[in-house]
Each structure stands twice: as structure tokens, then as C-alpha cells.
Amino acid sequence: xGTGIRAIKNLRLFPTPLVWKQELAPEVYVLxxxxxxxxxxxxxxxxxxxxxxxxRLYSIxxxxxxxxxxxxxxxxxxxxxxxxxxxxxxxxILQLSKPFGSFTLNxxxxxxxxxxxxxxxxxxxYLRSGLPAPIELIHGGRQLQSFYxxxxxxxxxxxxxxxxxxxxxxxxxxxxxxxxxxREHTTLQLDANFYxxxxxxxxxxxxxxxxxxxxxxxxxxxxxxx
Amino acid sequence: xxxxxYGKTLDELKEWVKELGMPGFTAGQIADWLYKKDIHSIxxxxxxxxxxxxLLASKATFGLIPYTTVQESTDGTKKYLFPAGNHKFIExxxxxDKDRKTLCVSTQVGCxxxxxxxxxxxxxxxxxxxxxxxxxxxxxxxxxxxISNIVYMGMGEPLDNLEAVxxxxxxLTADWGYGWSPKRITVSTIGIVPAMKQFLxxxxxxxxxxxxxxxxxxxxxLMPVQQVYPLKEVxxxxxxxxxxxxxxxxxxxxxxxxxxxxPAHVKELARILDGIRCRINLIRFHAIPDTPLPSSNxxxxxxxxxxxxxxxxxxxxxxxxxxxxxxxxxxxSTKELVKRENSDF
Numbered sequence: 001x002g003t004g005i006r007a008i009k010n011l012r013l014f015p016t017p018l019v020w021k022q023e024l025a026p027e028v029y030v031l032x033x034x035x036x037x038x039x040x041x042x043x044x045x046x047x048x049x050x051x052x053x054x055x056r057l058y059s060i061x062x063x064x065x066x067x068x069x070x071x072x073x074x075x076x077x078x079x080x081x082x083x084x085x086x087x088x089x090x091x092x093i094l095q096l097s098k099p100f101g102s103f104t105l106n107x108x109x110x111x112x113x114x115x116x117x118x119x120x121x122x123x124x125x126y127l128r129s130g131l132p133a134p135i136e137l138i139h140g141g142r143q144l145q146s147f148y149x150x151x152x153x154x155x156x157x158x159x160x161x162x163x164x165x166x167x168x169x170x171x172x173x174x175x176x177x178x179x180x181x182x183r184e185h186t187t188l189q190l191d192a193n194f195y196x197x198x199x200x201x202x203x204x205x206x207x208x209x210x211x212x213x214x215x216x217x218x219x220x221x222x223x224x225x226x
Numbered sequence: 227x228x229x230x231x232y233g234k235t236l237d238e239l240k241e242w243v244k245e246l247g248m249p250g251f252t253a254g255q256i257a258d259w260l261y262k263k264d265i266h267s268i269x270x271x272x273x274x275x276x277x278x279x280x281l282l283a284s285k286a287t288f289g290l291i292p293y294t295t296v297q298e299s300t301d302g303t304k305k306y307l308f309p310a311g312n313h314k315f316i317e318x319x320x321x322x323d324k325d326r327k328t329l330c331v332s333t334q335v336g337c338x339x340x341x342x343x344x345x346x347x348x349x350x351x352x353x354x355x356x357x358x359x360x361x362x363x364x365x366x367x368x369x370x371x372x373i374s375n376i377v378y379m380g381m382g383e384p385l386d387n388l389e390a391v392x393x394x395x396x397x398l399t400a401d402w403g404y405g406w407s408p409k410r411i412t413v414s415t416i417g418i419v420p421a422m423k424q425f426l427x428x429x430x431x432x433x434x435x436x437x438x439x440x441x442x443x444x445x446x447x448l449m450p451v452q453q454v455y456p457l458k459e460v461x462x463x464x465x466x467x468x469x470x471x472x473x474x475x476x477x478x479x480x481x482x483x484x485x486x487x488x489p490a491h492v493k494e495l496a497r498i499l500d501g502i503r504c505r506i507n508l509i510r511f512h513a514i515p516d517t518p519l520p521s522s523n524x525x526x527x528x529x530x531x532x533x534x535x536x537x538x539x540x541x542x543x544x545x546x547x548x549x550x551x552x553x554x555x556x557x558x559s560t561k562e563l564v565k566r567e568n569s570d571f
Binding site: 011057101102103199200201207208211212217218221222223 | 336337338339340342347348350351420442444446447450452453454456516518519
């Protein structure tokens with residue numbers, strides 16, 4: 001998931017070999033690197049194909065004890081970096097920064113995790129790092145295949161994993177936008193923390209819905225990507 | 227698509243006229259017409275040969291964009307709305323004050339930073355402005371020639387559109403461009419550290435940093451960028467530059483009554499800014515629709531100013547201007563966008 005700021009100059013980068021690549025859905029990939037650094041679940045890394053191309057930030061999608069450091073992205077045909085990343089093969093050298101950022105979970109408080117598309121990445125990192133499961137993980141996507149890592153989430157959060165699907169119907173899917181799901185939700189625990197990860201438009205809309213429902217803005221923690 | 231001349235640097239013009247087979251000095255002549263003279267078409271570039279004018283006109287447009295709407299506040303502040311393609315709009319606020327006229331320009335259509343107190347963020351992010359579109363906000367308003375100062379504090383995060391902003395600064399300050407002193411220009415940022423470093427290295431314009439809370443957790447709730455670039459890193463970068471003489475750094479601080487104006491906030495501000503030659507600009511919060519944040523009043527802002535002054539922090543209160551036309555929050559463009567999008571159904 002690309003996050004925060006579109007292009008980051010002057011971020012110190014280190015040559016890092018790609019260990020593996022997996023296509024989760026058409027033009028949606030996970031890249032795996034050997035994990036060399038400790039990190040906090042929710043942190044990001046800067047990544048680029050070369051030192052000449054400005055790096056982009058991506059949330060780490062793997063756990064902090066996993067052997068791999070993984071990032072999730074979809075190819076934006078008009079983007080400068082993702083079409084190149086999508087063509088990378090194992091053993092190719094990419095440029096990675098050290099992990100940084102602070103979209104970290106307060107483990108002492110019940111929480112909801114809300115993501116759109118590849119914004120699911122930091123929440124997978126939370127779960128794989130052994131952090132407490134949320135009351136609900138609410139994920140918005142267009143098709144069934146848009147719910148990346150859904151097998152893991154179904155196993156680890158069997159009763160609290162909500163897939164809001166806008167273009168397909170299916171068993172145990174909420175048919176519609178995640179914003180509609182939230183508007184219709186009548187049993188939200190308003191004193192929980194709400195962690196949001198997605199585009200600015202998604203974050204702002206979800207935040208407004210939560211505020212209208214009576215959630216304090218102090219309980220809403222957002223990570224924005226473009 | 228024809229090339230757009232307005233917003234090109236001298237180097238870009240040189241390269242382009244070379245491609246067209248024109249003499250190199252033509253680039254300087256074109257720059258002169260673009261940035262020093264009050265013309266609106268290629269045909270008016272009278273010291274270019276007719277042949278070259280025709281060639282230019284066949285390949286390029288001058289590139290000025292007229293505003294579509296203007297609102298005027300009772301205090302004289304004017305807010306101009308400019309089209310930015312595909313039914314999107316940006317705005318610029320012209321703020322007169324005694325012998326000064328300050329222009330607040332936008333750098334993006336919408337914004338992706340999602341700050342809780344900002345109306346622009348509610349329309350999401352639709353794109354970056356080019357250098358020409360940034361400068362056009364000055365060039366295409368009646369007060370353009372009288373503008374004394376420019377602040378990059380309108381819609382969007384300027385340092386999330388670094389290259390266009392730097393190009394616009396080059397055109398504003400170069401001898402071949404508008405020839406302004408960088409002291410007349412202030413660029414605001416919410417603290418994108420690597421881009422801020424670039425800006426400080428490549429420009430002499432003043433810097434304004436949106437601060438709004440000295441406490442990490444609180445700032446994170448107000449400004450999601452804090453997740454990636456915490457304030458301590460922003461301040462660490464600022465400490466490595468020489469401010470206070472030719473170049474100023476200021477910290478913008480929107481006061482939300484009872485929330486970020488407590489004695490604890492004053493104490494922490496004094497601690498984190500210790501050793502930085504700076505000023506804090508306190509800003510009264512203009513309530514925006516559906517905001518969870520409390521407005522502030524003149525008295526609470528004044529109380530905070532006095533408390534900061536006692537801590538030896540130079541603190542000023544930014545006058546509220548154009549409140550009746552929401553001159554500071556992107557509301558005009560948002561309203562226009564919503565209106566047009568709703569017309570589809």
C-alpha cells in the first residue's frame with residue numbers, strides 16, 4: 001500500500017534483493033524481502049527501483065517476527081513506480097529505506113480496523129505480529145479477489161472480519177460500500193479506537209461518518225495513501 | 227496538446243525555442259513578455275518576428291486562465307475561484323492590509339493530507355497544479371501588479387507538489403522572471419521532512435510550518451502526517467538551518483479553545499522550540515461545517531499569546547480576514563465541486 005506522501009526525496013535507501021513476488025489478483029502484488037530490521041507493526045518503508053527514481057512509501061504488510069518483509073501494492077498504469085515494481089523478479093535489486101512511521105496500535109484499547117483496497121496492509125502486519133484482534137476488521141473492495149489475505153483474516157478474526165464488496169455478491173459478503181456499512185452499523189462501540197487506512201477521500205468520509213455517530217476524533221487514527 | 231508558455235522557466239524556454247529552430251535569444255524575449263509585461267497573447271509579442279510569432283502560436287498557447295468567480299468580504303478580502311479542469315476548482319485569496327496586498331495561492335486541487343480542521347481535505351485529492359497554474363492566480367487577478375507578498379497557504383500541501391512549487395519560486399524570483407525578493411514569499415508545509423529539506427536547500431523564501439499541537443498523540447489526531455513525519459523530526463531539520471536573519475521560520479498554530487491552548491501546551495511549545503529563532507502565528511479557528519473541533523475567540527487567543535510571550539516566544543495573532551466568505555478553508559471550491567457533481571444525478 002502506498003501511503004502518506006507521494007514522492008519522497010532524500011530518503012536514505014539501501015540496495016535490497018527481492019526474494020519473492022506473488023500476484024494476489026490481477027496487477028496486485030506482494031513483494032517479499034529478507035527482513036533485516038526490527039520494526040513496529042504499522043510502520044512504512046520507502047521503496048524505489050533505482051536511486052534516480054523518487055521512492056514511494058508503503059506500509060509493511062508482514063509481521064515483525066516474519067522472515068520476510070512484505071509490501072502490498074497494485075499497479076497504477078499511470079504511475080512512475082508501480083508498473084516497474086510489477087515487473088520485478090526475484091534477485092533483482094531494489095532500493096529500500098529503513099522502517100519508520102507511527103501508525104501503531106494501542107493494545108490496551110478495543111479497536112476497529114477499517115481499510116480500503118491495499119490499505120489492508122498495516123492491519124495484516126498487526127495481526128501477524130501477534131497484536132490483539134480488533135472488534136471488527138472492515139475491508140472495502142470491488143470484487144471478491146480484492147480482499148487480499150482474506151483466508152488469514154477469516155481464520156484469525158472469524159466473527160469480526162467484514163468484507164464490503166461493491167461489485168460482486170457472495171456468501172458472507174456485505175454488498176455495498178464500506179461507508180454504507182458504517183452508516184448502517186447500529187452497534188459500534190463508540191469508546192473504541194478506530195484505525196483507518198486508505199485514500200484521503202476514504203479516510204475523510206469514514207472519519208465524518210464516525211464523528212456523526214458520536215465517536216470522538218481523539219479515537220480516530222488515520223493513515224492516508226494516495 | 228499545445229505547449230503552455232506561461233509557467234515555463236528560462237531554461238525550458240531555451241530548450242523549446244531551440245527545438246523549434248528559433249534563435250536562442252528568443253527565449254529571453256518570450257520570458258520578458260510572459261513575466262514582465264501585461265499582455266495576454268502570443269500575437270502581442272511584438273519584438274518577435276511575425277514568422278516566429280506564427281510558429282509559436284501554431285505550437286503553443288499563452289496559457290493564462292481567467293477566474294470564474296470572485297467574492298469580496300466586508301473587510302476587502304477577495305476570494306477568486308479558478309477552473310482547474312474537469313469541473314474542479316481552486317481558489318486564491320487576496321488580502322489587503324494598509325499598504326500591503328498579500329495573495330494566498332493554492333498548489334493542489336484538493337489535498338490528500340486529511341487534516342481534521344481543514345475543509346479542503348473534504349473534497350479529497352484531484353491533482354497537482356503546474357507552476358503556471360500557481361502563478362496564474364497572481365497574474366490573472368486585477369490586483370496582480372499590486373501584490374506585495376505571496377503565501378503558499380491555499381488549497382493543498384505545497385511540498386507535496388515540490389517541483390511545481392520550486393519552479394514557480396524560480397520564476398517569481400529570477401531576474402528574467404518577476405524579479406521578486408524571496409523575502410516577499412512564504413511557503414507553508416505541514417512538515418514533509420525530505421521535501422522541506424529540498425525546499426530549504428533550493429530556495430531562500432520563508433518557511434511556515436503548521437504545528438497546531440506540540441504533543442505527538444494529539445497532533446496525530448489533528449494531522450495524520452504526524453504518523454510518518456513526527457514533529458520532532460521536523461524541528462530537528464529546522465534546527466540545522468540558520469533562521470532569523472535573512473530568512474524566517476514561523477509556526478502556524480490554530481487555536482481550538484480548551485483543546486490546544488492550555489498552560490501545558492504553552493509549556494511544551496516553549497520546550498520544543500527552545501533555541502529556534504522563530505515566531506508563532508496564532509490563528510483563530512474558523513468553524514467549518516460538521517467539525518468536532520471547538521472554535522476559539524479573541525480572548526482565548528490573546529491569553530495564549532501573552533502566555534507564550536512570557537516564555538520569550540515571539541508570538542503574533544493573525545488577523546481573521548474574509549471570515550464572511552470563508553477565505554481560509556477551501557469552502558468555495560468545495561461547494562462548487564459538490565454542486566456540479568450532484569448535477570449528475
